[in-house]
Ligand SMILES: Nc1ncnc2c1ncn2[C@@H]1O[C@H](COP(=O)(O)OP(=O)(O)OP(=O)(O)O)[C@@H](O)[C@H]1O
Ligand SMILES: Cc1ncsc1CCO
């Protein structure tokens with residue numbers, strides 16, 4: 001696919017979301033749950049957050065896409081998350097997985113291991129998380145990289161490229177790796193999206209909310225277009241929001257404003273390059 005076709009797909013995706021206000025439910029962490037919902041609303045989506053197994057199944061069937069983020073686990077999630085993932089898989093619904101802090105604790109490891117069978121439509125994470133997930137699923141050789149230290153990345157986006165491509169080829173969906181430059185792949189193409197701000201890693205939840213916004217776009221586009229649309233709007237809004245702000249607090253507020261203000265054409269025209277694999 002060439003740049004022009006990709007840009008048209010992005011414009012169509014954003015227009016559909018702004019016109020239809022699609023609901024993308026979430027099971028996400030308690031640190032950033034409010035920011036995830038606000039970002040989803042700012043781009044034109046509708047948010048709903050749940051914790052309980054039957055409610056997660058209900059939400060999975062009620063919308064066209066769901067977001068699962070394992071940032072802060074509770075005991076009930078050992079039931080909620082597999083039931084939600086199975087429901088999504090069996091119903092052929094899109095879902096976005098953010099494997100936050102993969103490697104921490106046995107329950108998180110088991111849940112993320114078991115998701116392999118249900119093939120998340122889009123996997124979104126920072127570089128260390130994507131490398132670790134590819135290793136956990138046996139898709140990449142053990143290497144020096146991919147050590148997860150809490151929730152922040154210790155690897156570069158380029159170091160996670162092969163892991164991202166292998167995951168996308170396995171799921172048949174898309175993988176997005178966030179960092180200074182974001183990489184989005186469907187296993188056939190790798191696209192690098194530029195922009196963003198140094199303030200973004202200084203506020204918690206830019207990555208989590210990027211996952212939630214990706215789920216909103218996944219209600220209205222194929223996985224690759226959805227992941228790239230989200231990466232582009234985040235890079236655009238981040239770059240705009242940092243102008244004249246004194247620090248990360250005001251940046252977070254301005255960032256939501258810029259997510260809201262970005263037009264379909266501006267999102268499509270945020271700088272990105274396409275590499276055929
Ligand atoms: N150095 C940077 N310069 C510009 N943009 C950045 C930079 N680092 C991250 N970003 C942007 O911040 C957003 C979140 O990416 P990041 O890799 O920090 O996610 P994360 O580690 O999962 O975050 P969190 O877990 O706190 O939600 C993405 O849109 C990414 O492009
Ligand atoms: C800080 C933090 N801890 C668990 S989840 C989360 C939000 C960023 O991933």
Ligand SMILES: [Mg+2]
Nearest residue numbers: 100151207208
């Ligand atoms: Mg994260």
